[in-house]
Amino acid sequence: MTAMGEKTFQEYLCRPYCMFFKDGEKEEMACRAAGVLDTLVQRKYVDLTTIPSPIKNHDLWKKYRNALDIPLCSHCPFRAEDCDFQAEVPSDDLEPCGGFILLVHLLANDLIQKSDLE
């Protein structure tokens, strides 16, 4: 999976935005949100080089948490053991993965539609 020229999704997405990302670990695996976002980038639905970086916004993440459970998190290989964002009672300061953060940023700014995630 590569996009944005020679940059891999780990470089343009996971390293700058994802608190779960650790260099050298699980590099061949992507969470569902990263996979969906990379597909949108490769299909040129979105150009991340022209979009202002998202700021951390817990209220915005909470607003989209239920809506993105089915299209993203329910299919995610990291949900069971690594990511608690969709836990039944998540803590207030819980942060989603970088892919979720960027996709919510794009949705909130009408740069993609929820149907683009399916």
Ligand code: SF4
């Ligand atoms: S927020 Fe967690 S469960 Fe949802 S796509 Fe990201 S890593 Fe997977």
